[in-house]
Amino acid sequence: MSAPATAASTTDAEVVQTQSAPPRRSWPGYLTMPLILGLVCLGMFLYVQSRELDSIEARSLNARTILTALQGHVMLTAVSTLVTLVISVPLGVLLTRSFTRVIRPYIIGVLTVLQAVPTIAILVLLAVAFLFLGFQAAIVGLVLYAIIPVLLNTMVGLEQVDENVMEAGRGMGFSRWQVLTKLEVPLAVPVILAGVRTALVINVGTATLVTYIDAGGLGDIIVAGLSTNRILVQLIGAALTAVLALLVDYIAGIAEDLLRPKGL
Amino acid sequence: MNFGEFLIRRADDMLELGLAHAAVVGGAVLISTLIGVALGVLTYQSERARETVLAITGSFLTIPSFALFILLLGPLGLGWKPVLFALVLYGLMPVVRNTITGLRGVDPAVVESAKGMGLSRRQLLLRIELPLAWPVIITGVRVTTLVLLGIAAIGAIVNGPGYGELIFTGLARVGTPVAVNMVLAGAVGVMILAVVFDLAFYTAKRLTTSRGIR
């Protein structure tokens, strides 16, 4: 290639490129994140190995406890996210249909209100007022917390779809359902997924709180560290949470690359 | 004492806590929005930059708030300062993410014609791209606000301002008659704030989103 083109101002060249070719990550691009996360884990492992642990630290920082906590956390995140999706995407779709215009503000209002209450308060209230504990209560708390990001983004995403495209679809005899599934939802995927990824990260973070109602997860480790003032334990717990969040977000990123319509 | 009586007896408190809560959350949202939009704007064109920024702001959200508040206590002390700081960190990700998504969704034909008219990068951004991405961005801000309203309550552990005080005091007395009232009062307070904030956002979205793209 001749000099002039390469000398072009970089920001501009990038714009042009993103417009002409759908951005797909290269293989090295895909590998960076797991590599970094792996290294972080390895670092933590080596550091913990090198330390004399007292009995309190040892009680939290052992493979069995960590794995159980991790597994619990993954379950919490996975199930709550799944439930969130199952609730909020269809709800978002419903709330963008014209026939729900009247009830729309109320439903959103209620959900907003629930979202804003600190999860810890919801958990406590569930536990105290309904004596509702454990995994299921935790899911309720997490879901209430994650609905709004997905719901709002679903709605905005759907509202943003180009009118002309929908008109063309309707003009071709697409039923409402087909317009929705074949055009609106795919075209709203980037915005919806932004909401989902936000919710996922929030869920991974918030799920550390459900340890207070016997729902396990990495919160067990963090709170153990917190309550006995063992910084190392806290740090490991928090770091594991962050690693998990980034990993989950990374996987969601791959899902987005696959789901994001390529023509956009 | 039922909940109603409790509220009436604590009405002054409720109002005061509410204002404090709203102030710290409002401040944090404002700051996160400014920083978040700026980060989004700086990174949305480059795959690597935006993934990095999202990973970093995302991992903020995973730091347990208890731990973060305690961490901040040393440098920032007790009260609103650590709370504000932590809230800003927590609030970034939804804003950044939606800013990026919104900017990337702007119709290339429109960007092209704007460029064709000689708008500078800045003008393009301020006059065309941001206004068009605005509905998505403001949704991110809305999510941030709601998330922060909740987290702000946890700020009570470092004696931060707001309804968290009621919630945590209540929590500390669970099993006693006032406990549920207190937690409930705190929760209701936050809920009311949520409604107020959300109404504000709804109005702001309507007022700030051009009729041409509604």
Next chain:
Amino acid sequence: GGGGAEESPNEGLLEGVELISGSKEFTESVVLSQITALALEDAGASITDQTGISGSATVREALESGEVDFYWEYTGTGWVNILGNTTEDVPDDLFAAVSEDDEANGIAWLDPAQFENTYRIAVKEDFANENGITTMSDSAEFIEENPDQARICAASEFINRDDGLPGMEDAYGFEYADVVELDLNLIYPQVGDACEFGEVFSTDARIAANDMVVLEDDEGFFVEYLGAMTLRQETLDEHPEIAEIMAPISEKLTDDLMMELNGRVDTDGEMPEDVAQDWLEENELIGG
């Protein structure tokens, strides 16, 4: 406060001194802090209230960094949480050991009060009566026989400490079938529901309020948790009067008294500062 009818015992000792009161989030800690604050104010100090900080670690951090000037701590917590020891080797005079070791951190412990707020296991009164359980040993037996009714609600700290659940199970030679990990506060309402046994603090008014009874630690396993006021050594050096002022008060703080004061807040819904004020005035520890 000037203009009072009654003469204050410590009039003017701390005139012009500014102090910040801290406490943990639970009632007893707040009440103790309020009592202290009122007493010091009575001596002329002006007090900024920063009570109700959540978590031992938080409030301790606040003390060390000067965000607060004093709060009440417990010897057991000091030994394990603050000084990072385990409880396999608890010294006989725990208070002496803790206060000595903590000097290195620049924190002073005033002489302890007469109450002890330690770990205990509690059950519902009905449950105790029905099954004839009054001591820990009884419970060990019961658990042996009824593994399906052997669930304990406990908070993270208790579960993870040697002087908590693991050590206790060793000492009494039994094992709970299920550990329900909860926030400390959630335990009181959950006993009898999510679990049969619950970890409680001995002076907590909610024990009585929730119709629970404490099982006797007949093996004497639990570490002592004497309450004592902590403050930075430099504060104490500057104002040694504080120790003088607090000594008579600590004298009077017994288990039963604490239980009562806690109860007035928790059960009767009074404000901690009112409870503190009443008690101090009643006992003429401050001027009216």
Next chain:
Amino acid sequence: MSHTPNAASGHADASVMIRLEELTKRFPGQSRSAVESLTLDILEGEIVVLVGPSGCGKTTTMKMINRIIEPSSGRIILNGEDVTSKNPDHLRRRIGYVIQQTGLFPHMTIGENVATVPKLLGWDAKRVSARVDELLTMVNMDPAEYRGRYPKQLSGGQQQRVGVARALGADPEVMLMDEPFGAIDPITRDRLQNEFLRLQSEVRKTIVFVTHDIDEAIKMGDRIAILQEGSRIAQYDTPERILTAPANDFVKDFIGAGASLKRLNLSRVRDIELGTWDTVTTADSAETAHSTLSSSEYSAVLVLDTDGRPVRWVTADDLRRIDGRSLDQIGSAPQAVVEPRATLSDALNELVAARYAVTVVVDEQGRYLGVIDFDQLNEAIRSMRSTAVAEARSEFAAHDSSQEGPS
């Protein structure tokens, strides 16, 4: 204007496919209606072209027919059935639609875009794929190259062609086409138009076609509705009649300069009587040619080969300088040559630049049939016009007398 020319007049026999009754659309917040009480009949199997100035309401009218825009008032009757309040999805599946802004689905490849309706109809993959290729080829786009691309990777005209291909996918009985060829170059457009007309002559769909190009309207339309602001009908008639008997100044203006020239597009050489010219054959001698020429009123003779194909114009001058060569080696080659299926416009085009001001007409084998000169064209035009005017007059009278009937 209360007198909207009755659309169905004179067509009572053919069945009406689309009837619009007093269709009105007023957009919220606008002072004027975009479409104002439009009444129009479209017969089965015909192509009706809507033309009119930008913003006159053509697109709005189209969108009301398939109910993408709900009318403010009025009725739409499809094939005898009032569909104004029917389920619009079902309605739309019977109606193909080419949207003005192309509206390709940006997240689907070209192939997927075109395959949309066939897939909707549940065709099997092989058939769909074959159909996609067929349609893309029809709009002059190489399937191998374009099938896998995304809309944003196409040029404007290519996008529009994909839009057309997509709308044809399902072979719907009724088609609405909103400026389908607006962004396409003349060669491709001509090819598409012809392809379209060929298809139409086979399957006879009912087509409503919007264009702003009056030439296209004349070429494509069985009837043309010239619309004024608010979709008020200025004239609704056959292309011939619109060109020769414009109803008013608006129509006249809209047709623009060159109405007569445009009119020539509508007739073909085979429709008029050809003139004759003096001919000789290559077998003839120079003398024969010379005598023919001297007895002719023209300054040249046309030399035909033995099969009767014109090969040369030869003048007296040429003959003088023949120098023993044969007749097909002198003179000049005839250039203005057309076949009978050429339009009169083609003939005139040749004529204008032709030597001897005459166009030679040959049959498909290239054999001489006759000539056209300007006077013949002039006469043809003039007679067409007088017929049209007479027709218009008599119809207008008939219409006037039937005014009392139910409206």
Next chain:
Amino acid sequence: MSHTPNAASGHADASVMIRLEELTKRFPGQSRSAVESLTLDILEGEIVVLVGPSGCGKTTTMKMINRIIEPSSGRIILNGEDVTSKNPDHLRRRIGYVIQQTGLFPHMTIGENVATVPKLLGWDAKRVSARVDELLTMVNMDPAEYRGRYPKQLSGGQQQRVGVARALGADPEVMLMDEPFGAIDPITRDRLQNEFLRLQSEVRKTIVFVTHDIDEAIKMGDRIAILQEGSRIAQYDTPERILTAPANDFVKDFIGAGASLKRLNLSRVRDIELGTWDTVTTADSAETAHSTLSSSEYSAVLVLDTDGRPVRWVTADDLRRIDGRSLDQIGSAPQAVVEPRATLSDALNELVAARYAVTVVVDEQGRYLGVIDFDQLNEAIRSMRSTAVAEARSEFAAHDSSQEGPS
């Protein structure tokens, strides 16, 4: 093809505004280049029209000129300055751009859209507002009605017009216009074209204009570049020369049927010598008319009024039935009348349908100047063509001999 007609040949004197050198664009993942080594000079103050089949690379070429698409290789020289690697914003502010897809800003009202560049330039509010009104009026849209609307509330053609108005806002020295009138009806389009040409005659901007409409190209272009796939230049020449001496079959095909008729658009009645017809005046008696007629080769005389304006055609028949009426009360009114500034195409249009196969030419006051008959047109065309062919031949020879020079 290595022989790209040298763009600048014969124009060495006028200064080159835009020079494209070996400009190439290959989109990622495509096998063929969208633009392949295009070299083109555009002189200051001229309108160059790019025409070519859909997908041949016109839009890509335009976007490379203002660097919205970065070229894969090659150089762009603007006014002598290599701008290939200059800051594109500064470049673009000197270049107005009408995008093919209109690209209006959906969040701004029409008024705000049009005001964009004037505001950028920091004009005060009053001046901006006046300019907006002026521009909207120019594109035939009532400012009062449309200024406050949003793009989605406009019809397709209206949107396009706003796009044009917006690009004109700042009065840039160079304009790139990508099918600016593609979706506009002929009347409005004609008006816009004329307005544009009028403006251009005053300010002489340098304009690159893309269209797929060869008629528009002929009307608007000082020079036309006919492009083949990959933006390869098939011919780059004046409209006259392209019509009369197409470089190859591609160009011939692209011009399409009716090249000669199109050619007639380029000349005006005043450019050719008028014929004469026998005239009498209304003051003359029937006998004078009769004698004029009988000595005439035509079958009718033209009756002029006392000011010399044609009022009647009168034939022998008419005279016979005069019954004492004056000459202006018999015969038929002359219809085929044009003024000298009419194009030959207008004249032919009249001629085709004219009684007596003749078009009457009158001056601006309507006074008789002469007539045009078909033979005159024919001759005019034929002489134009031979001039063009001769020119092309001599130039080609000159070009051939200069092949060795630096490219």
